[in-house]
Amino acid sequence: MEVLDVLKPETLTEVKSLFTEYQNCKILAGGTDLLLDIKNGKQSPQYLIDLGNIKALKKIEKVRKDIVIGSMVSFKTLSEAKIIKQYFNSLYHSAKGMGSPQIRNLATIGGNIINGAPAADITPCLISLDATLVIESAEYERFISCEQYFIDYDKEKVRENEVLTKIIIPKKKRLTGFYKLGKRNSLAIARVNTAISIEVKQNKIKRFAVCLGAVGRYPFRVLELEKMVVGKSLDYLLADEVLEKLENAVFASIKTRKTMPFKKEAIKGVFKKALENAYGEVIL
Amino acid sequence: MIKVTMTVNGKLYTREIPPMMRLLDFIRDELKLKGTKEGCGEGECGACTVIIDGDIYNSCMVLATSCEGKRITTIEGISGAELHPIQEAFLEVNAVQCGYCTPGMILSAKALLDKNINATEKEMKEAISGNLCRCTGYQKIIEAVKLAQKKLKKR
């Protein structure tokens, strides 16, 4: 089947009305993956809705206690926005290290989430930052945590008449870090990546989140570990039993894969580097 | 067919094109500008790099129709009667071998220096990190960008 038209709405309202007007639509949000999928016959929509002209989806805003990122914000914008660097160190680093300059100019945060690649770089960050996705249709608006979106992917994934519009991240005081282990220093796909977020109170860990990527179908948190470290000092994050939990989590996730022995070893180093990244490369 | 209008190298073009035509094909097949090269067709090699409104893109990854109203610069558009200082520098330090990555490299370098004439070596390496080259090992390309920077600053 051929793509018959590329529709170019200028407002979100228009997008929603297009859903009712056209069948078999696919959202074009950058297109670094979608266009290849269409070329290779993996997807065959009849209409593309190009969100490139919707200015409202390209903003990053402070709204009360949250930062709201439009789904059409490019990786370039994300990595250059002061507000992102200021509040979400992990997200800043993952956006900056994604793909190449050309890809960062084109690819968007929304497109990356919806594409749902196992080795995506920002998804672990968003999950560890407690991000919420805002998904809209003509009739409704639904809010779902990024974590839940991937846990319940088959049920929750964006449907044909829906569009991801915003990503909301609570603006809390926390240390966040990210590290990607790739085969090279640019144009690298993560072999393993990790995002962490630490809330500290009186030198003790109040809340901890760690999300692992490229070690399963989707990025996932290691809840057991997160609970275990609460109330401990930051040094404890390097304890053997912490690293062991990570190793076990990777093992459990990809038991039968050929890469398992390597990845369960590598996760420990990647985790340490994510910590270093959170501490600003000075403390450790 | 979709009607699309865009400015390429300072000239306004309007064409009726199939909806899925890539910007790369628009440039090469419709406008017959053959300096933009296709190396992989999947956004990995950077040979098809063009500048759109000041930023670099892989033209194999962009639909021509998404470029409505935009300003595109290809390798053919960066020099007039005289070479652009980046081109001069590429010649002078031997940053060219097989030449297939060269147009894309020059455009990536141009987009960088247009925005940041004081770019550091690290930023230069970053700027061309989406342009693969199998011949040169990149070092002379970086040398060329540095030389071009000097030339541009003198102007």
Next chain:
Amino acid sequence: MKKRGIGYAATFYGTGYGNGFPDESRATVEINANGEIILSVEVSDVGSGGISVMWQIASETLNIDRNLIKLQYDNTSKMLDSGTAAASRQTYNTGNAVLDACKKIKINIDKYYNKVEIIKNKKVLTELYQKFISDNQELKYEGYFKATTSQVDLETGIGEPYWPYTFGINRAIVEVDCETGKVDVIDVVAVYDAGKIVNPVLAEGQIIGGVSMGMGYAIMEEVNVLKGSIKNCNYSDYIIPTSKDMPKVTTYFVEANEASGPYGAKGLGEPAMLPTAPAILNAIYDAIGVRLTEFPATCDRILLELKNKGV
């Protein structure tokens, strides 16, 4: 924890087809009425700079400014067979054929123009052409070169399989992250003997490009084949170095003159990539005490090897 290591590797490379195979090159050089020299030679410039090398050898030999020398190198109907752009043979073999052709016409040019100054003026060449015509001199001269090698005996290996040989050594400094297995190549010094270097800046380009390919060979590149089928057919999964992976490369040449080469030159294209990979592998060993015997040295292999050895 990151550890640094330093490694050395030396290699040699016999250029040309070798083994007594007829390794022949031909070139023609012609003077025309427009005051131009037409150098016709089969030189496939795959990016190597072969065209420039032929141009320079011709200009040097003829003592004529290179801008007056027009090259014809692309059409089988307009050039003689000079063999392939391979085996690092173009500078030595085809360069020698160009040299031969130019020497032949030069004998006749010298009859009319015997000055030390280089011919820069079209008019001088037009006048030369007129004199060639009036004295009934040949306008076109053919040059030829055949490399001297002999076949090796399959049971003993005795023979002179290649000539000449190019030599090189690399020193590499690497940084290995012991927690992830990731290798960063920091610095490479490359020293080569490829005889007389015809164009230093082009030769340097060959070396740095060779270091890049050698680095890919050492730590990144691998075609994955499953039941005869290649699983990584794209740039996204067949990994080669990017600008952010390259070490600083410093190049030096010691020019051991080869009397049989054009102006003493030997070949360089392939030798340029040979010592880098083993130098990097030796540097990795120096850094972490682990020697890989299966290549490439990816983070996967290094990390597992470190774990197995309990390092």
Next chain:
Amino acid sequence: MKTVGKDIIRPDAYDKIIGKAIYPDDIEIEGMLYAGVKRTTIPYGRVLSINSEEIKKVPGVVAVIDYKMIPGAISHGVIFKDIPTLVKDVFKRVGDCLLLVVAKDKASLKIALDNVKVEYEEYKGVFTVEDALKEDAPILGDGSNILYDIKVKKGDIEKGFEEAAFIAENFYHTQMTEHVFLQPECAVSTIDDDGKINVYVATQYPHYDREEVAKCLDMNEEDIRIINTTIGGAFGGREDINPQCHAALATYITKRPVKVLYSREESVISHSKRHPMKLYYKTGVKDDGKLCALKVRIYGDTGAYASWGMNVLRKSAVHATGPYEIPNVDVRAQAIYTNNPYSGAMRGFGAAQVPLAHEAQMDILAEKLAMHPLQFRYLNAFKVGSVTATLQELKSSVGIKECMEKLAQIDNIQLDKDVRE
């Protein structure tokens, strides 16, 4: 000298920096057709049937060409003519060319090729050199799976190892690699009024291409013209025939200009690879630091077709010692057929694999001797008058020691130059 030895700007660079250099895909000719091939998807077998008749009916298809329509030779190869231009029945690798389809545009060509259906009888293939050498292995070559077998012997290997104070013995395994030159293969072919064929292609050897195209079309070489365009990298990957014969054949049959353009994926599937090698190395050194014995066994996976396999393994054997003088040498190198992608020329050509082994051995022995690795190499390096493993005397231009001296100077290493020379 006035020109030689000078940093001259290469004459081909100007067109390249302004985007005017012409690579084959930049050529467009009025009325040009597009051609492409359907390739095998299994490694070893026989073709039972292809739905050629159906493909002829696909809109936009101008011609469907199989091996029977080739006027001349149906295979090609740099030494042995064993690579099918179009498969007759048996094929030996994934990526062999089955059917050549010519269409009026790229889109029709893609649809036509996507719809080619092939029925195979699949044979049991071999994918490792070990399996290929087993007694019950299918025979892929001419009576044997060993394409080439060379021995290089110098001195007395037994005696050599007896003299050794230290011995290093290891297995090394080098991987298959790929050229990935930036410009994927492409050829454009045209026909003159007098029937002569022109092929525009980026190639490493126009006269060889002419010979193969002439053989394929059963024409005189003089009636074929190869025009070498600007070449977007090669590294050995453009030594074998790829789109040349197909473009020429399509033009010969349709009498129209034809372009054949590979995708990146097709480029990687189609052309040769660097030989993966298994290398056994045993190196002996005397306590004075002089190498005394080297035993080497090399098994190169040459894949499905010969290409340059024998020359590559010969190069490995000759270069197995590294640039060092060793009095006692025993090398054996074999090129072995498998159903893997065929191995051939790639920058370094057999001399790229052996250094991964001989230079590891050198470091291992230097460590045992407690000698600086550069010093150890310097002590053993070739000099004018040295005799190689093939008993070739190096009569001139042996600059390896000078290279080492230069490096020592740069890195501030004190080389002991006089002792034990």
